[in-house]
Amino acid sequence: MSGSKPxxxxxxxxxxxxxxxxxxxxxSHFWGWTPGTAIFSRFGEFVGEMLLFxxxxxxxxxxxxxxxxxxxVMKRVGxxxxxxxxxWVTVLAMLFAGPLYAAFPVALMLRKKGSSIRNVFxxxxxxxxxxxxxxxxxxxxxxxxxxxxxxxxTLPVFVAIGILMEKILGPQYEMKKVAS
Amino acid sequence: MTGFSILILAMxxxxxxxxxxRTWVGLRKGMTMFLNILPQFLTVMALAAVFLYFVxxxxxxxxxxxxxxxxxxxxxxxxxxxxxxPGFVAYPICAVLMxxxxxxxxxAVFLTTLMMVGIITLPLxxxxxxxxxxxxxxxxxxxxxxxxALLMGVSYEWF
Numbered sequence: 001m002s003g004s005k006p007x008x009x010x011x012x013x014x015x016x017x018x019x020x021x022x023x024x025x026x027x028s029h030f031w032g033w034t035p036g037t038a039i040f041s042r043f044g045e046f047v048g049e050m051l052l053f054x055x056x057x058x059x060x061x062x063x064x065x066x067x068x069x070x071x072x073v074m075k076r077v078g079x080x081x082x083x084x085x086x087x088w089v090t091v092l093a094m095l096f097a098g099p100l101y102a103a104f105p106v107a108l109m110l111r112k113k114g115s116s117i118r119n120v121f122x123x124x125x126x127x128x129x130x131x132x133x134x135x136x137x138x139x140x141x142x143x144x145x146x147x148x149x150x151x152x153x154t155l156p157v158f159v160a161i162g163i164l165m166e167k168i169l170g171p172q173y174e175m176k177k178v179a180s
Numbered sequence: 181m182t183g184f185s186i187l188i189l190a191m192x193x194x195x196x197x198x199x200x201x202r203t204w205v206g207l208r209k210g211m212t213m214f215l216n217i218l219p220q221f222l223t224v225m226a227l228a229a230v231f232l233y234f235v236x237x238x239x240x241x242x243x244x245x246x247x248x249x250x251x252x253x254x255x256x257x258x259x260x261x262x263x264x265x266p267g268f269v270a271y272p273i274c275a276v277l278m279x280x281x282x283x284x285x286x287x288a289v290f291l292t293t294l295m296m297v298g299i300i301t302l303p304l305x306x307x308x309x310x311x312x313x314x315x316x317x318x319x320x321x322x323x324x325x326x327x328x329a330l331l332m333g334v335s336y337e338w339f
């Protein structure tokens with residue numbers, strides 16, 4: 001999910017499968033090919049509401065991006081290994097979007113800054129499960145009940161994972177350094 | 181979707197009142213992201229429509245529905261642990277599957293493993309944290325995801 005401008009050539013290629021689909025849909029309509037029209041009306045059913053909703057969620061993500069001072073949170077995250085530290089890494093994790101592997105370097109950086117093993121893995125847990133942009137999609141598509149229940153059950157689980165990781169690996173566990 | 185849409189519109193309005201320029205920057209950022217993912221989204225949903233034409237709802241209910249049992253659960257956990265899907269693809273698919281009668285437990289275990297477990301990225305994760313830590317985190321996350329999904333399956337009907 002990058003904020004870069006879409007490259008025109010790439011954009012056209014990206015739409016190609018959809019254009020083919022669209023053409024088949026149009027031909028099916030005029031030739032009365034039932035499977036084609038059935039698939040196409042189903043597609044319309046799926047996508048109709050979503051196409052109104054998705055831009056709104058992305059606008060929300062854009063607004064979060066400009067309103068939340070990530071640097072300020074970043075500064076607060078550091079050597080604090082206690083409860084407060086855990087809280088701040090969780091807040092930090094919630095503010096970003098992207099796949100889990102995008103959080104690996106950040107987690108390593110937290111460790112280098114002096115965060116405990118426990119809090120590093122709490123950060124990864126929070127990133128995987130509580131990112132605000134992702135939760136926004138979840139609420140919209142799965143409903144508030146689904147999302148709230150999942151959050152309520154996941155939070156203690158990833159805190160427990162953090163505690164267990166530190167217990168098993170030991171507080172002095174040395175994470176490998178990436179070859180740069 | 182409707183309630184949440186209204187909430188977002190209210191937030192946009194509040195943001196506009198607070199700072200017009202900043203809001204505009206944010207909205208443009210959001211729209212650019214949306215336009216970037218739109219082709220991928222349309223393609224995936226088209227594929228889903230084709231797939232669901234050939235696989236009837238009754239078959240989906242039978243294998244992934246409320247009475248599917250352990251089998252459906254394992255399928256959900258397996259696919260979730262292995263695949264890498266962004267939220268804007270995974271959630272719309274799950275929303276469609278929910279309407280087709282796939283059970284909450286199966287959807288929950290798929291989504292939680294998708295988020296927390298990454299078999300494909302294990303080598304990468306090992307490079308950052310060491311093999312032992314990477315394996316352990318994935319194992320604990322898999323167990324955790326299963327617990328979360330089971331709890332959701334039990335409690336979803338209560339509320």
